[in-house]
Amino acid sequence: MKTWLATTALALTLALPAVAQDYTPDPNAKAGGSITITYKDDVATLDPAIGYDWQNWSMIKSLFDGLMDYVPGTTTLRPGLAESYEISEDGLTYTFKLRAGVKFHNGREMTADDVKYSLDRVTNPETQSPGAGFFGSIAGFENAGPGGLSGVEVVDPLTVKITLSRPDATFLHVMALNFASVVPKEAVDAAAGDFGKQPVGTGAFKLAEWTLGQRLVFEKNAEYWRDGVPYLDSVVFEVGQEPVVALLRLQNGEVDVPGDGIPPAKFVEVMNDPAQAARVVVGGQLHTGYITLNVTTPPFDKVEVRKAVNMAINKERITQIINGRAVPATQPLPPSMPGYTEGYAGYAYDVEGAKALLAEAGLADGFETDLYVMNTDPNPRIAQAIQQDLAAIGIKANIQSLAQANVIEAGGAGTAPMIWSGGMAWIADFPDPSNFYGPILGCAGAGEGGWNWSKFCDEGLDAMAVQADSLSDPAKAEERLKLWSDVYMGVMEKAPWVPVFNEERYTMKSERMGGDDALYVDPVSIPVNYDYVYVK
């Protein structure tokens, strides 16, 4: 059975568990105007195959498009450069019909050859893309190189057929990642290795000016293929600005959105000032902060010990340390992620119960261990709270506060018994439950250098995960989410992590900024969806 999902609405209803609806344009939106956004760190690159930072993620989304996209401010998929798509019955072939007449910023029309080129490029090891691994389910991925991907085929100028080596229910999300953006070959070649500084895409904005280390200016793409957007004429990004300084400038009316959000040191002050608090925007984030317990390092090889640690941590108190900018977590998935297990209470805070479990494991007198943590505020303070909680059940944890790269190295090498994940992991790459498993809880990530810092590897759960992701038939979406929920409940049974909290994002916008609040805390276009905000 093959079905052409010719209309957008039909395609989305079948493809997604949630009731999908496209974006309703804001009736108050006005075209025109320019806004100023600040960031502390410089923008490293705008090459969609390379960029993987806080600052450049949403910039790249505004400059480029992929075959798939999300409804603004939501985690709901919608077609992008693909007008429609067809999934074969075995879930192994995706055929995308492209929109006709879409132009790159250089004026050339986008075709199926560009789609193939872009996917070949991002998976070619020579490109050194940090996102190459996401495309692992495309046939020929293992042999990707200058010759390209055998699984991506140009059928005609407006049709691309992608063959997978295994069914992958997350594949449409993968095609919506920045890494899957469509780029024109001639512009990449012309940039001679520096496409990241001279980006050319099909997106709502084009790069007009870039003074390294100072500012970038995005200009409206008047020929953008989506009607009516973007609203803004230009967006100015000023980099090298400390978040505290950005906040002062926001109050002066010089800045519209501080890209790095509200700095922790200023949070209480902002929230207590009614004028400032009125401009704060709060949104959920697909984030979980957790403590990894290395299951290969005694005594954490005993499940009783891991459960005892879970019961010893006072999560409420830790959320207070960050001024309540988070909700206590019960499980690996954040509440806004599909597949989250409603009604599961997790391990309750119970000091006596924790002591009893330790005694059961033969460690009634406790033990000494190391807790690794990234050395920027508030993480060392959180580690101290964890240290105190552990001391209450007789565990002496020595805090190893190091630079981010060094903690990641120790985690990958498996030399860290405990790690507090704050500042490093884990924010979802795409809104699907599988993204919280494979790299950080599955066997694939448990090897040397992987991001599974617990080195937890349960083959039974891995098999369930594979089974869940093979259910690519949209009609089986519910069944798939149930399976994922079971996987995470299985993880909690083995307790390789202490899920601590799910962070919420607090940001601000100037008085004159218009558009739904969700656009300023967009779960996908992090941190701001520049295409849909406007000036009042």
Added chain:
Amino acid sequence: MVYVLRRLIQSALILLGVSFITFVLLYVLPADPVRQIAGRAATAETVENIRQQLGLDQPFLVQYGRYLAALAQGDLGRSYLQKTEVSDLILSRLPATLQLMAAGIVAELILGLSMGIAAALMRGRIGDQLLMMTSFVTVSAPQFVVSLLLLYVFAVKLGWFPIGGYGTLAHLVLPAITLGILGSGWYSRMMRSSMVEVLRADYIRTARAKGLGRARVVFRHALPNAILPIIAMIGIDIGIFMGGIVVVESVFGWPGIGQLAWQAIQRVDIPIIMGVTLVSAFAIVLGNLLADLVAPLIDPRIRLR
């Protein structure tokens, strides 16, 4: 001529030594740059592949040899994460750093020399002691604290200057003063002792005896002689400046090479770290060399050997 040649060879050896030590330090760093490039979705094969492409799987001496060979051709390599040529990144940021340095030197000279002259003229009196105490404080004050203090008082509270950033002369004032305050302490002490010595000289007494005014004696007769040893110091000073610039650029959001280095360190972007270190070392060596070569031109009593 022989002297110049010898100094040039010495300078080249110093730079070679700096490059070697920096390379060793970055090599033994317990953070793997390849992991930063490969990203968290990378498989072990991807990581190995990138390691090979960058030549990071080679023994230390091979890596260092390759770096030197490229360097000899003026190639500082490409940034691991930005993929841009390191020389382009440094060149685009160098004007901002040079501008800040020049302004910093002017600020420290104005502050330091006037304090030194004033102290020398009030030698032994309370004003002298106060000025010399101030110079102690400015030499020891951490630049991070000084810059935040200046930013808070003059930009946030009084609103006289913009709150960080780059572009106009107004943006330059606070960071330049921050740098100047540190250096002014050294200069004021040197200027004071040099001036005190000159003021004791016979020709000054003669000038006074001729009936010349105090101001004329100080500024026409004493100052040109007293200032000579100070000028030679400016070249050496560049080293101290390079250290301060990383801090000051970060706080004030000044888009120079200090800020570039700071961000590269956080991301283990080794080619940038190497490049900025070498350029800074080059500036310091060049500064010292110039100071030594210029000294005999302005003071014939100094002979090169």
